[in-house]
Amino acid sequence: MSNASTTGASPGDALFTDLYQLTMLRSYLREGMTEEAVFSLFVRDLGARNFLMACGLEQALAFLEEAHFSDDALDYLAAQEGFGTDVLDYLADFSFTGDVHAVPEGTPVFADEPLLEIVAPLPEAQVVETFLLNQITFQTNVATKARRVKDAASGATVADFGARRTHGADAALAGARAMYVAGVDATSNVRAGQRYALPITGTMAHSYVEAHDSELGAFRHFSDVFPATTLLVDTYDTLEGVRKVIQLAEERGDDFRIGALRLDSGDLGALAKETRAMLDEAGLEDVQLFASGKLDEFEIQKLLASGAPIDGFGVGTSLGVVADQPGLDSAYKLCGYAGTPRMKLSSAKSNLPGRKQVYRFSEDGTVARDVIATAEEDQPSGRPLLQHVMAGGERTEAGQKKPVEETRAYAEEAVGALPERLRALERVEEPYPVALSDAMDTRLKEVRSRLEEQMGVEAGGRW
Amino acid sequence: MSNASTTGASPGDALFTDLYQLTMLRSYLREGMTEEAVFSLFVRDLGARNFLMACGLEQALAFLEEAHFSDDALDYLAAQEGFGTDVLDYLADFSFTGDVHAVPEGTPVFADEPLLEIVAPLPEAQVVETFLLNQITFQTNVATKARRVKDAASGATVADFGARRTHGADAALAGARAMYVAGVDATSNVRAGQRYALPITGTMAHSYVEAHDSELGAFRHFSDVFPATTLLVDTYDTLEGVRKVIQLAEERGDDFRIGALRLDSGDLGALAKETRAMLDEAGLEDVQLFASGKLDEFEIQKLLASGAPIDGFGVGTSLGVVADQPGLDSAYKLCGYAGTPRMKLSSAKSNLPGRKQVYRFSEDGTVARDVIATAEEDQPSGRPLLQHVMAGGERTEAGQKKPVEETRAYAEEAVGALPERLRALERVEEPYPVALSDAMDTRLKEVRSRLEEQMGVEAGGRW
Numbered sequence: 051m052s053n054a055s056t057t058g059a060s061p062g063d064a065l066f067t068d069l070y071q072l073t074m075l076r077s078y079l080r081e082g083m084t085e086e087a088v089f090s091l092f093v094r095d096l097g098a099r100n101f102l103m104a105c106g107l108e109q110a111l112a113f114l115e116e117a118h119f120s121d122d123a124l125d126y127l128a129a130q131e132g133f134g135t136d137v138l139d140y141l142a143d144f145s146f147t148g149d150v151h152a153v154p155e156g157t158p159v160f161a162d163e164p165l166l167e168i169v170a171p172l173p174e175a176q177v178v179e180t181f182l183l184n185q186i187t188f189q190t191n192v193a194t195k196a197r198r199v200k201d202a203a204s205g206a207t208v209a210d211f212g213a214r215r216t217h218g219a220d221a222a223l224a225g226a227r228a229m230y231v232a233g234v235d236a237t238s239n240v241r242a243g244q245r246y247a248l249p250i251t252g253t254m255a256h257s258y259v260e261a262h263d264s265e266l267g268a269f270r271h272f273s274d275v276f277p278a279t280t281l282l283v284d285t286y287d288t289l290e291g292v293r294k295v296i297q298l299a300e301e302r303g304d305d306f307r308i309g310a311l312r313l314d315s316g317d318l319g320a321l322a323k324e325t326r327a328m329l330d331e332a333g334l335e336d337v338q339l340f341a342s343g344k345l346d347e348f349e350i351q352k353l354l355a356s357g358a359p360i361d362g363f364g365v366g367t368s369l370g371v372v373a374d375q376p377g378l379d380s381a382y383k384l385c386g387y388a389g390t391p392r393m394k395l396s397s398a399k400s401n402l403p404g405r406k407q408v409y410r411f412s413e414d415g416t417v418a419r420d421v422i423a424t425a426e427e428d429q430p431s432g433r434p435l436l437q438h439v440m441a442g443g444e445r446t447e448a449g450q451k452k453p454v455e456e457t458r459a460y461a462e463e464a465v466g467a468l469p470e471r472l473r474a475l476e477r478v479e480e481p482y483p484v485a486l487s488d489a490m491d492t493r494l495k496e497v498r499s500r501l502e503e504q505m506g507v508e509a510g511g512r513w
Numbered sequence: 514m515s516n517a518s519t520t521g522a523s524p525g526d527a528l529f530t531d532l533y534q535l536t537m538l539r540s541y542l543r544e545g546m547t548e549e550a551v552f553s554l555f556v557r558d559l560g561a562r563n564f565l566m567a568c569g570l571e572q573a574l575a576f577l578e579e580a581h582f583s584d585d586a587l588d589y590l591a592a593q594e595g596f597g598t599d600v601l602d603y604l605a606d607f608s609f610t611g612d613v614h615a616v617p618e619g620t621p622v623f624a625d626e627p628l629l630e631i632v633a634p635l636p637e638a639q640v641v642e643t644f645l646l647n648q649i650t651f652q653t654n655v656a657t658k659a660r661r662v663k664d665a666a667s668g669a670t671v672a673d674f675g676a677r678r679t680h681g682a683d684a685a686l687a688g689a690r691a692m693y694v695a696g697v698d699a700t701s702n703v704r705a706g707q708r709y710a711l712p713i714t715g716t717m718a719h720s721y722v723e724a725h726d727s728e729l730g731a732f733r734h735f736s737d738v739f740p741a742t743t744l745l746v747d748t749y750d751t752l753e754g755v756r757k758v759i760q761l762a763e764e765r766g767d768d769f770r771i772g773a774l775r776l777d778s779g780d781l782g783a784l785a786k787e788t789r790a791m792l793d794e795a796g797l798e799d800v801q802l803f804a805s806g807k808l809d810e811f812e813i814q815k816l817l818a819s820g821a822p823i824d825g826f827g828v829g830t831s832l833g834v835v836a837d838q839p840g841l842d843s844a845y846k847l848c849g850y851a852g853t854p855r856m857k858l859s860s861a862k863s864n865l866p867g868r869k870q871v872y873r874f875s876e877d878g879t880v881a882r883d884v885i886a887t888a889e890e891d892q893p894s895g896r897p898l899l900q901h902v903m904a905g906g907e908r909t910e911a912g913q914k915k916p917v918e919e920t921r922a923y924a925e926e927a928v929g930a931l932p933e934r935l936r937a938l939e940r941v942e943e944p945y946p947v948a949l950s951d952a953m954d955t956r957l958k959e960v961r962s963r964l965e966e967q968m969g970v971e972a973g974g975r976w
Contacts, residue, residue: 077738184682188681215840275543372680394719505749
């Protein structure tokens with residue numbers, strides 16, 4: 051198997067990292083700086099969202115369990131300038147021996163809240179940064195988008211049709227899983243279905259109709275093989291296509307069992323109404339309507355608000371590439387080294403020092419506010435979100451791989467407990483309250499003062 | 514190795530497909546519809562671009578060479594409803610036996626021009642659609658974006674810092690290659706460097722500075738290991754950081770060899786000017802300035818237009834996720850089956866029937882216009898863009914894997930030959946002229962008339 055035909059990274063491929071992680075590592079080894087570091091992975095700004103849905107932890111833990119430098123990685127590094135025997139020996143023996151604290155996949159999170167904290171010898175914690183950010187940033191982003199699409203569909207089914215336009219194969223596969231966790235009902239991608247035990251969906255494309263000499267002929271043949279299928283009716287003209295289906299129903303009589311029609315172009319709202327009326331008049335009330343083609347959460351909301359009788363949606367590009375917000379402002383920041391809390395002061399990019407815990411407080415059965423606290427304190431009336439999922443490089447009980455259905459059910463419940471206003475598609479005027487605990491605030495001020503004094507600067511910062 | 518920790522698809526994984534490709538295949542086998550089909554892969558609309566740079570063909574050919582259904586794929590399908598022995602036997606023996614005609618990677622292309630045409634038995638051509646679109650759509654999109662960023666940088670170096678925020682691992686790796694083809698100078702991702710023989714770049718992160726008890730101490734240690742490195746100066750306060758570098762230069766005297774400083778936050782234009790002045794006054798005229806942090810082609814253009822003395826740019830998220838246009842309206846459409854040209858008529862989504870060739874015509878040494886022609890005709894004064902890269906499932910001479918440097922040089926030349934106005938970052942008022950040949954126009958009208966008559970519709974269409 052040639053490397054050129056591999057898409058993505060092989061399991062535990064620690065060479066999937068930024069070069070600066072390895073140059074820093076070289077310097078750390080030279081200086082003997084291998085003491086325990088704390089890194090926090092969080093998103094600085096929600097952008098157009100009212101909350102994010104954390105996702106990608108499973109891929110992160112699987113990577114950390116297997117992280118290593120393969121022979122081809124070591125050979126490559128040996129050929130680069132300055133990688134001496136001491137460094138190569140360290141990398142040849144590399145494994146991740148640290149601890150991970152993380153919020154479960156499917157948890158709604160807010161700006162500055164850690165999705166994950168790593169406690170590990172500094173060089174180890176540094177090397178894994180790139181892969182962890184790569185996986186968690188995208189999967190969190192696409193899960194969040196998927197939840198919005200599902201909310202807009204308010205009860206109608208949503209299928210992921212994104213594989214052809216996602217950014218590569220990893221995005222299609224891990225993305226399909228993230229969407230399912232967030233509430234999407236099925237994916238068109240068969241490998242994603244196989245790999246992650248997701249429901250798969252799909253029937254016919256325009257090419258099937260075109261390859262036949264007549265549209266009705268195509269419908270006849272396809273329904274012979276798949277009697278209860280969904281027929282795609284817009285290859286030549288949507289309403290003409292619907293008439294062919296009605297003709298097929300007349301031909302087949304009681305044997306007609308077509309489940310749905312798919313509309314994929316044109317004014318979907320108007321066409322759905324006309325199609326529905328034609329089907330109903332022909333006594334085909336049980337045939338459902340499925341819409342696809344350039345849909346996103348806003349378009350779906352508009353279609354349903356206009357009364358379009360659509361039972362399901364296929365959503366491709368806008369969901370798969372998170373079209374309205376394809377990047378998330380995620381960060382993986384050093385919060386402590388050798389027992390001392392650390393932070394970055396510069397302009398709008400500072401971070402909270404030390405190990406943290408997020409407590410979520412409910413009022414009258416609804417989640418009401420979060421507090422970002424130090425890991426050492428206890429806030430007994432709040433629910434701690436970060437769990438100890440990996441210890442000494444091994445998964446703990448809480449970090450075991452979960453069935454995707456369980457994660458999906460947890461996500462549904464966790465999102466359902468949020469204040470209703472956060473489910474709006476637009477940014478709300480009153481964002482969800484996230485405060486710092488007194489202990490966190492004290493620590494922040496202490497570290498900032500210490501650094502300002504040491505560095506001779508005045509920072510101000512974000513808090 | 515567990516599947517859960519694999520990112521992306523394994524080589525030639527034909528199960529990376531949409532379910533409807535397999536349901537159609539089942540029907541085709543049942544109907545004996547295994548004659549030769551022609552499919553064309555193209556982009557319907559350039560969106561915010563004046564041209565696209567074709568990319569991803571290498572990954573497409575590598576996939577087609579190895580395409581197969583693995584044992585776990587066959588087991589999975591056998592467990593799905595209705596996949597009978599005949600279908601499973603066909604899939605167990607599956608390989609791609611067709612021909613591919615494609616424009617070389619790095620070729621500028623325009624709306625409706627085929628990037629690739631497949632001629633293969635219908636079920637084979639259908640199964641490979643999803644993967645081909647997945648790879649070519651993203652890589653073409655990110656290569657195009659990269660060319661824009663490089664154009665904006667007008668001579669300054671550009672490094673890809675995107676791996677942490679790209680949509681998964683495949684996007685980071687294949688994306689880094691596509692960016693390099695398009696003219697970006699280096700990538701931060703070490704595996705991308707190893708896999709595709711790309712220059713890699715990177716020195717230090719903020720965490721390195723923070724892990725030390727003083728910024729100057731960090732600079733001292735790092736430059737001991739890497740005397741000619743780039744130092745990151747904005748961890749606490751940019752200009753204070755610059756002062757530390759000047760202090761280091763005084764300490765080191767003739768041994769001071771720092772190559773560059775990196776500014777990663779704040780008002781990069783103003784800070785670059787102040788930094789430059791401070792360095793020059795200290796006699797450090799040779800130390801270059803490197804900027805990063807939320808940059809895209811527009812921001813780079815603005816910085817340079819304002820006279821910011823920046824020698825190189827690190828571009829991450831906006832490039833890696835193609836932030837302003839994360840999706841491309843790509844399509845893979847049936848153009849012929851069993852010797853008869855085919856097309857879709859519906860609304861704005863119709864396509865050009867039959868096998869095609871694109872001819873590019875030059876005037877006075879500059880590329881001036883394209884003609885989309887039938888594959889059968891010859892336009893001797895134009896240069897044909899589509900090459901026969903695969904025959905009977907094997908790469909031809911033209912389809913052999915090329916060194917990335919060769920592809921990059923070709924891309925540079927091909928883009929250099931375009932009319933200068935197309936290099937603007939905004940959409941130009943006068944788009945590049947692409948016409949249909951007379952023979953193509955005649956074929957289009959014939960096929961449309963035939964279909965309109967057969968289907969009893971009036972289409973109009975896009976041409």
